[in-house]
Amino acid sequence: MTYLEEGNTMEGTAVDTDVIIVGAGPTGLMLAGELRLGGARVIVTERLTDPTMQSRGLGFTARTMESFDQRGLLPRWGQLETMPMGHFGGVQFDYTALEDAHFGARGVLQWRTEEALETWATELGADIRRGWEFTELAEGFLDGDAVEITVNTPDGEQRLRASYLVACDGSRSTIRRAAGFDFPGIPASRKMYVADVVGCDLRPRYLGEQLPNGMVMVGPLGDGVDRIIACPHGTPASDRDASVPFEEVADAWEHITGEDIHGGGAKWVSSFTDATRQTSEYRRGRVLVAGDAAHIHLPAGGQGLSTGVQDAVNLGWKLASVARGTAPDSLLDTYHSERHPVGKRLLMNTRAQGTVFLGGEQAQPLRELFQELVQYDEVKRHLAGTVSHLDIRYDLGDAPVGDADHALLGRRMPPRLLVGADGETRITELLHPGHGVLLDLADDDGVRRTAAAWQGRVDVATVHAKPTDGPDPLAGTTALLVRPDGYVAWAGSSAEQGLAAALERWFGPAD
Helix, strand or coil: CCHHHHCCCHHHCCCCEEEEEECCCHHHHHHHHHHHHCCCCEEEEECCCCCCCCCCCEEECHHHHHHHHHCCCHHHHCCCEEECEEEECCEEEEHHHCCCCCCEEEEEEHHHHHHHHHHHHHHCCCEEEECCEEEEECCCCCCCCCEEEEEEECCEEEEEEEEEEEECCCCCCHHHHHCCCCCCEECCCCEEEEEEEECCCCCCEEEEEEECCEEEEEEEEECCEEEEEEEECCCCCCCCCCCCCHHHHHHHHHHHHCCCCCCCEEEEEEEEECCEEECCCCEECCEEECHHHCEECCCHHHCHHHHHHHHHHHHHHHHHHHHHCCCCHHHHHHHHHHHHHHHHHHHHHHHHHHHHHHCHHHHHHHHHHHHHHCCCHHHHHHHHHHHHCCCCECCCCCCCCECCCCCCCCEECCCCCEEECCEEECHHHHCCCCCEEEEECCCCHHHHHHHHHHCCCEEEEEEEECCCCCCCCCCCCCEEEECCCCEEEEEECCCCCCHHHHHHHHHCCCC
16 A cells, blocks of 8 residues: 555644645646655645736746756647847846756746646646635644644635645745744835737837836737836836736836837736845745745846746655655755755845846946956856856755765756667656656666665666766766756765765665
């Protein structure tokens, strides 16, 4: 009988599910799929009765493309348009400066991303309940053996109990407030607009146009629809949840550009601000936060959706292992220690872009300096790594690492071509089941024997890497332990360099 058939729970607590996720946006849906892939039971509650079908986020970063590829999800979007060019605060650079990298995707309407992820999570057995709105968090989540919430449903008030609760309910997270997470940062200083407009006949302004009264951007979405962004100077911040009429956006557009678009219309309109905040901790007892519930920022470079998805990919396999009882609760502490610095760096880079993008005439010298600096390959690689999220390197703390100086340690395993008995493959394909992967690069019996005790949690692939031009970070490496999220947790030239300890650190005690 399997774990799910037995209905086991942590410490014998009577619960309805292992994990409750509040919020069915991209972060919550990705997390639901990751948890199911790891064998945990999950209920997703969403206050909206139906998906919004709004465009909102328009693509994902290169690292998020890899994360979707790791689960075999990319075909669900069909043919994706990728971006060989990027920008930092409107200063353009070429992503080809990075080696072994996907490009990011653009023009992907957010509702399509949510649809793909919801279908995947549901196929895996996630229980998604729409029209269920969180209202109350019971005490005891800090030191109790379960967490309980109250929700309003179409059939009246109900209570749910789980081993863990994850807030994926956005920037105004009710879970975050109820659980007492603080949310320090910089308050909004200006109001800006975003809309999908029709009948306006606008010329593209992909990288933005700086004008005396503000900045505007235009990108065609197809079928006569244009995504516009209008950032007027001097417009004070206001409640972003307040409805925004198209006329207000058209007024702002005319104020900045002198162009009259009042004769057109909009399929979707919203406002946003430059507020920048991050929770001080990503976990309080049995409650965790992810995505916009954990960090908000200026939407520069479209990084918000992607960071939320990567939060989910980091957390999902860890939380599933702990909920199933195969790994200790302390594994969850690495979610904060790894993702909080990433969120902090995200806030830094979006604030910097805001200064370059929205600083008006005073920021013109800074823009010119960036345009000079980006001509240098090292600067180009640095900026490309920052906004693509390919430069992430997790601090693994005191975890056993084997070769502590290995170039890939804590970094994502690049999608190198690997060759084994069954032909060619890549790490993204080997990660489809959501297990850890031990790359046996030297056909080493000792490596395989060591990993055998974690069978079912860690897959062993005996392969060798195709040669690459230039320095090869895999040279002299016998084995690499790649976590389910695609990051290298151990590298060495023999199993005696602490491989067993590393396997236990990330995947729990041996069977």
